[in-house]
Amino acid sequence: MPIRIETGLKPDRVDPLATKWLNRLDSSFQNRINNMRVFKTYIIDGDVPEEILHIFCESALADPVTSRYSINKHLVSDFDFVIEVDFKPGVTDNEGRTASEALKILFSSETDTPGVYSGTQFRISGDLKDFEIRSLASDFFANTLIQRIRVASYEEFLNSDSLNANPPVVNLNHEPAIIPINLTVSDQELSELSRKNVWALTVDELKIIENYYSKEDVQEVRKSLGLSSKPVDIELECFAQTWSEHCKHKIFNAQITYTEDGHEEVIDSIFKSCIKKATENVRAAAGENDICLSVFKDNAGVIRFNDEYGIVFKVETHNSPSALDPYGGSLTGIVGVNRDPFGTGMGSELLFNTNVFCLADPFGKDEIPLGLLHPMRILEGVREGVEDGGNQSGIPTINGSVVFDNRYLGKPLVYCGTGGIIPLKHMDRDGFEKYPESGHLIVMCGGRVGMDGIHGATFSSEELHEESPSSAVQIGDPITQKRMFDFLIKARDLNLYSGITDNGAGGLSSSVGEMAQFTGGARLDLAMVPLKYEGLDPWEILVSESQERMTLSVCPTKIEEFLNLSRSMSVESTVIGEFNSSGYFEILFNKRTVALMDMDFLHNGLPQMKLKAKWSSPEIFRGDFSDVPQASEMLHRLLSRLNIASKEYWVRQYDHEVKGTSVIKPLMGAENDGPSDSAVIRPFHHSMEAICVSHGICPRYSDVDAYHMTMNAFDEAVRNAIATGGDPETFAALDNFCWPDPLEGAENSEFKLASLVRSAKALLEICEAYQIPLISGKDSMKNDARVDGTVISVPPTLLISLTGILSAQNAVSMDFKNPGDLIYVAGSTRNEMGHSEYALELGIEDTAIPVVKTKEFMKIYKIIHLAMRKQFINSCHDMSDGGFGVSLAEMAIGGRTGCEINLSSFPVDVSIDPNTMLFSESAGRFILTVPQKKKLEFESLFDNSDPIALVGEVKKENRVIVKSSHETIIDETVESLFQSWHKPLEL
Amino acid sequence: MKVRSLVISGNGTNCEKETAWALKCAGSDMIVTSTIWEMLQGKYSFDDYNFIVFPGGFLDGDHLGSARAQAHRLKYGTPQQRGPFIDQISAMINSGGIILGICNGFQLLVKMGILPDNNLRQNVSLTHNLSGKFEARWVSCVADPDSPCVFTKGIEQIDLPVRHGEGRLIFDTEETGTRLFTNHLVPLKYVDKKNNPTEKYPENPNGSFRGAASLCDETGRIFGLMPHPEAFTHYTNHPSWTRMSLPEEGMGVSIFRNGIDWLRNHL
Structure with missing residues (x-):
């Protein structure tokens, strides 16, 4: 007879976990729930001597200071209804496993210990209707795919003599079997076989297998071993796994006929001819300085850190x-x-x-x-x-x-x-x-x-x-x-x-x-x-x-x-x-x-799969930004956009410094909340050798051209690493593609596949230009959902992750440091407002997305890195989502100190208006601060023609002030900017 | 007298490396890191050491409540060829050894009933933060100069990171709480910017009563704290190191060094 145990907080103890659950609820529910307590249930599937049972409950299950427990009866408390959730048979139950181990300690080693299964009880007081309780249970407290739910009113619960004590034991009651499968059937039946068995094999692929099995030599070997002439389920499942898109990367290895504006080209595997080739070329050019040790062949890429x-x-x-x-x-x-x-x-x-x-x-x-x-x-x-x-x-x-x-x-x-x-x-x-x-x-x-x-x-x-x-x-x-x-x-x-x-x-x-x-x-x-x-x-x-x-x-x-x-x-x-x-x-x-x-x-x-891709270069369309709200208002609105707003909610709940290695944490600055460009850690406690880790991602640009999306994502990862002090000679990158289905039959598939080709070509180009190898990657090609007959597809999304090496003492954080420090902008700002956060906030269509100029950018990156080695730079922040305005505000928030900027000397190629300077998302740019006494030495690192300019100064007063010629276009307190930026994602 | 330190790892403990490093910085003569499994096999015994550290981590994934399953294991698990763990630990304490429990290790000492009263009866607990959330942030703590705690001698104020979901110290009765504060057995407290003990979030990350961040026993030789001193062994660990000039060694090492100095002077 299974034993059922309940544990719960004593009535006078507060229940923060219940509060956390309730906070996530809709306000319509919150207003009608007066109280909730979270209890635990444990079902033991077997006999346990009375004495052991009590020790088990007191020592392992119920904290004597906070909690109480009951065995085979309910813990009494006031509530209107209860939702009980536990796992379906076979689902991993980590808490149950720990409880089983704890019980085992109390048994002698020879005895079999019964299994323990955990569950959670939500005891709720409030004015809710029956259907609402049920929808709460299935939509909020549980996932019915993996969990069992039981809902009862107070009376039902107390009067139930049959307590729910059914342990979720798996009982398959199935004699293992090996089934030969006949593949010599119609195409339709093959397709049905694949669908029914979730093989994800195409009819053509199944025919290749069928053909292989019908070979005489194959049949002979099978006969000699007493195997069935037909393939058995084990074999077909093994083919299905090994040949799956997930494992085999069929699209990346396909032969693609790619047409760009009428010009046709046959590409033999974008993996081989772009991604792997990028690395091969970079390695060859690096010669003795090649950092790659094991790439594209093992579970992960390996590069050199030091001699050991x-x-x-x-x-x-x-x-x-x-x-x-x-x-x-x-x-x-x-x-x-x-x-x-x-x-x-x-x-x-x-x-x-x-x-x-x-x-x-x-x-x-x-x-x-x-x-x-x-x-x-x-x-x-x-x-x-x-x-x-x-x-x-x-x-x-x-x-x-x-x-x-x-x-x-x-x-x-x-x-x-x-x-x-x-x-x-x-x-x-x-x-x-x-x-x-x-x-x-x-x-x-x-x-x-x-x-x-x-x-x-x-x-x-x-x-x-x-x-x-x-x-x-x-x-x-x-x-x-x-x-x-x-x-x-x-x-x-x-x-x-x-x-x-x-x-x-x-x-x-x-x-x-x-x-x-x-x-x-x-x-x-x-x-x-x-x-x-x-x-x-x-x-x-x-x-x-x-x-x-x-x-x-x-x-x-x-x-x-x-x-x-x-x-x-x-x-x-x-x-x-x-x-x-x-x-x-x-x-x-x-x-x-x-x-x-x-x-x-x-x-x-x-x-090899054979595919077709077709690309027509889009016309550049410029939006009309003449009638827009003033800059101060726009800065606040941008800071509140979800892609820009503070992610402190996430960061604080992730342990980011266990191992004691952190040098640049995700959040830094006067109040520890300025967003760092990349992380820096020291792998060895005795050494200053450090690794920086950054990433770049900008799927918004894929709508115009995945080529530029890729260039921008890569450049962003590089900028982020440069900004914290990473040495560009040591960078290595990873590519992770998440694409909507680009195969025939999917909507607009030729365009999606062309996007993939263009993205891969961009990777080859930028890796060679920046001399950065790709060391590992992955692709996920079916990011679509079909619901109610419509398909929701993700935009082509590429994540670039990047590592670099530096010495920890040269690491730089993004927060403004000392009043009086000089503020420089490095990198040219262009009229590239297309699909920017600014344009999206205003709902203005514009397709002039940022263009990465690798040669021009890398020159500046190397100088900035040199300046960091010489410790000329007090703070550095890259510009990306929201442009100069947002990065400036973030640096002021990070340092909790203000600044005064004059846009008249802003580095530009051709003249642009102040809003474009503030909010264009041109790539290749940074804001830097330099102590006054290092001014001359710092400036002497640059050529006259380099896009670098002194634009302002860090101020003691907590206001961010931006002037355009003699007009003040932004004058906001750091605190107000912080509020706009921090509030939206305080969940 | 040599300082022989034993760091217990395994089963979800995850700060053993930096803890061993902090012990090294602090000058321990010998440092052994043993998994709980090796302890169960009798490979090592607690009473062969005079400084035991239970580092931070997620013993048993915090299932059944933080450190509860491991406390149960240490109470009822029988090591091969050795006496029960409880006897080993008592012998070690009785012969003048010191014990440090950090975060998950502090939770373990509390749930075994070693802290605060060392009578194997749990009368305080470390439970869910009032926010209901795991918190990773740096906090400022001040030390009680009148505490018997040997680990906090000479420390006035210290910055350390916390990283826990269950750090709120509560007591079985009000009397217990009052007694612990009156007897100065709360050596470190979370403080606000004016260095006053606080219950206010986020300076106090979990809502602990009167800012309690730690406990020691009456001898001061057993000490548990929620913040992580082993995570501040080098100036670059400090979140403001890019904003100020700091000594190369992080202040966290001083907690370990105090323990080691005390052993050297008293053994």
Whole structure:
């Protein structure tokens, strides 16, 4: 008989968590809810002796100072109705797992301990109707995809003799089976097979497989092993994973016939001919100074940090899961990307996290289409997922941003990045390579395998639709992962394994399949894989994306020591097969061969996709800005725009300085709230060697031309790194594309694909011009949602993440420092108001978006960096969203001190009006402050023709004053600017 | 007498590296970092050391309440080939050792009933911040000059970061609270810009009574605090280092050095 426990705060204790929940509610609900208390429930699935039960409750579950508990009866309190939420069977229940472990401690080691399942109770007093309570439960307190809900009135609850004590135990009641599948069927049936099984394989791809299986030599081998002549489900699932857009990047590798204004060109893979080529060319030009160590081949890119260590960096997206369950999606996103640098080379220690969210306006008044979550719920969910994932992992979240655009309503974009530090030498070999050998054992380490996360890779290769599978949703468990990392770093330093990779998309099929390429084959027995519960089919075990797992190769002579260390650190590791050189990926189940795939066909059997893209250069259209509100008003309005307003709400809830490495924090200045351009950390406490981490993203410009969007995003990342002191000779970048579906059949697909081509071409151009290599990247190509027959597609969005190296003492923050410091503007301002925050605020259509002039810009960047090394610069801030006006206000807010500016000497190419100087978003620009005594030395670094000018001075008085000739066009207190900027996103 | 420090890591603890570094800066003769799992196997024993540090982190992910599951583990878990953890820790305290709990480590000491009264009965708690939110920010604290705490001697005011969701100190009864303040067992308090203890957000990030940021026992040798002294070992850690000139060593090291100096003078 299951045991049910309730715990809750004592009546006289305040309940901040309840208040936090209520604060997120609509005011219409808030006004009618008088009181709410959050209680917890625990269901123990089995018998526990009375005495142990009480110790368990008192020691592990209920804080004696704050809380009380009850066993198999309700805790009494006043309320009108209760909403009880717990997890559906099989969903990760981290709190339940911790409770199970705590209970186990009280049992002798030989006894089986019953499982514990956690739940939450919301006890609410207020005047709400029945249907309102139910909608609150399903739309606000729970996600019905992964959670169970029970709603009861006070009377129903107290009188219910059948307390809800059904533990959510998975009972599949299913005999595992292996099914051969007939592919010799009509196209329509093939298409139906692919859809029904969420393979995301096209009819043509299935025919290639069918054709392969019908070959005589293939049939012969299969016959000799007793395999069915038809492919079995395990094999088709493995092909589906390996050949998915998510894993194979078919569009990036496609042959594209690209037509630009009538001129046709055939591109053999934009990945090879643009992205990889950019890096190859940069590396060749750098010669001895090449910083790249391992690029585009491992889970993350590796560059040189110093003579002993390399920097490892990877950014991923987790968009589709975040659309279904924002919390679980982003949590899994961040703990998932942690495993990439961790599984690079022989393994790296993690240093930092980054995150960028693209979301719809959370305050929007438009009706949300059925089937989509409200943007506020997505915002809170993804924020909290990264909070729990990052904070609990003990990795500081040091850089990020939030971009708002209503086209992210269908699929939010959740970019998560992780950087690490890797020893260049592991024993006497390169630490950034792997060394699995034929005969080494395949070991799975960490969590167990369940149904969760089946078809993540193939599902994300489709648009979101009403039947999107909920098994694709998972909840990460940072603590289990941290325990595994603690163990594996020890194992690495003891040289106990020869290779490591992560289990992400595609699960074991990808991790083992990819590592088997080193030796030329593998044998994997799926019956040896530890499961969360019985009843999984072999194919499910193979492709499940259950979290917190790494796959390793271990030499048989080291296996005992490896497994002993693992056990001693509370981490489960299991031998599940061995790597060989057979040329096959052979799958066994209970020692019997049940599937066999030729490694060559699996990895190279997919023919190149052939696609068409068409581009017509847009006409530049200039808007009419003659009748606009005055500059002061516009400055306040811009500071309040969601893309510009302070993101302190996020930053404060992310631990950004665990590890004690922070030098430039996300917020700096007199009151610690000025927005930094990039983060700077010192990886080693004993050294001043530092890393800066920045990013650039500007999807607004894609509407005109993704080429310029890309140039601007890249330049923004570079500017941000320059602004805090990064050395441009050491920069390395990552590209993360999130595109709307560019394949035939999607709306306007030729344009979308042309945008992709143009973006890739821009990357090649700017990387070569700036001499910055791309070291890793990812693409996500189906960021569309189909709801009620309409499609909501994201704008083509590219995130550039960038690292650089500097000496910590030369780092510069953005806040104004001392009254009297001179204010300079570096970089020319042009009439580039197109799709600027200013134009969008006014609703004025204009397509003159900023143009990046790489040669001119880099010259200035290098001089600024030199000036920083000479410590001439007190503060520096880049200009981007909102232009000069917004950056100036932010610097004044950061320093809580004013300034006086005169626009008469502003650096421009051709004459422009004051509003354009204030709000144009031309790239390549900074505001700098220089102490008066360094004036001459600073100015002497520049040529006369360089676009640099002294425009004003930092003032003691807390007013931001801007004059144009003799007229004062802005005169605002720093405090009032702060209010406009800080209020909008105080959630 | 050598100062032998033991830093406990594992299971979600995540500040062990910078804590070991702070101990090194402060001059500890020996620093061992052990996971709780190695302690359970009996590889190390608390009573072989005279300075134990429980660093910050997210033991068991804060599930069941911060540090509660680990407190339970230390109370009821039986290490192989060694006496119970509680006995090891008592022996270490009785032979004159010192204990420092930082953030999650402070929560652990409180939930084991080691702080404030060292009688294994929990009579205070560290619970959810009044905001309901996790807070990462720098705060200013002043030290009580009359406190017996050996870690805060000579410190008047100190800037340190807090990073916690459950830092609000509450008491089982009003009397407990009054006694702790009267006996100067609240060595560090969050203060406003005028250096007065405050309950006002954000200077007090969690709403703790009268600005309480820490606790010590009556001997002053067991000390727990919510702010992170190990996160301020170098001037570039300070959020205003680009605005002012600061000594190279961060002030956080002084907390560790005070403990080590006391051991050297008393062992």
